[in-house]
Amino acid sequence: MRASNDDREQVARTLNTAMAEGRLTPVELAERLDQVYAARTLGELEPLTRDLPEHRPLIPPAISAPESAARSASPNAPAAPVRRIGGAATSSGAVAVMSGAQRKGPWGVPAQFNAVAFWGGVELDLTQATFATPTVTITAVAIMGGIEIVVPDDVTVVCNGVGIMGGFDDKAHVQGPPGAPVIRVNGLAFWGGVEIKRAKPRAVEGDGRISLEK
Known part of the structure; x- marks a missing residue:
C-alpha cells in the first residue's frame, strides 16, 4: 500500500520523540528521517519504528477468505467500521x-x-x-x-x-x-x-x- 504524507509525519513524530527520550542518537534520527521522506510504501515505513515503544502497525493484518466468510455468515458479527x-x-x-x-x-x-x-x-x-x-x-x-x-x-x-x-x-x-x-x-x-x-x-x-x- 502506498504511504501518505500523514503516514510519513506519524513516523517522523515517533522518531523525534524517541530521540528526545534518548532512545535514538541525533545521527540515527537523521538517517531514519531520510528514509521516512524517501519511503513510498507502508512496508518501507513500518520497520523504522519497530524497535521503539511508540511503534504503531501501519499495515493492517490480512483476513483470510474463510475467516472473512465466517464473519459475514455470523448474525452476531460486529458491524463493519464503515457503517x-x-x-x-x-x-x-x-x-x-x-x-x-x-x-x-x-x-x-x-x-x-x-x-x-x-x-x-x-x-x-x-x-x-x-x-x-x-x-x-x-x-x-x-x-x-x-x-x-x-x-x-x-x-x-x-x-x-x-x-x-x-x-x-x-x-x-x-x-x-x-x-x-x-x-x-x-x-x-x-x-x-x-x-x-x-x-x-x-x-x-x-x-x-x-x-x-x-
Missing part, C-alpha cells in the same frame, strides 16, 4: 467551566468538534458514536481541567496535542481496519490533562454480544 460513517451530527461541542459536560451513548460526531474544560471536566465517549465524515477532528483545550476521550477499537486515532505543565496523552494507540473512521485529536492541555483511552470489554450479554465500559 459508523454517515448521518447527521447531534452535537458540535462540549464546554465545562467549573462544571462537567458529557457526550455518550449513540450520538453523531461532526467533522469538527470542540471540547473546552476550564476548571472542569469533559467526557467524550465514542464507543457508540457515528461520524458525519470519514475523518473527524476533535479540538480539545483543557485549562486547569480535564478532558477524557474514550474510543473503540474499530477507529484510527491520530493525536497531535500539546501539553504545557500538563499532559496530552494518547493511551489508546488504536489503528482501525481499512475504511475505519479516522479521529484526529489536537489542542492544548495547560495545567490540565487530555487523555485518549480505549473502551474495556465488560461482559458478554445473553445474545453473545460484548458490551464495553470505559
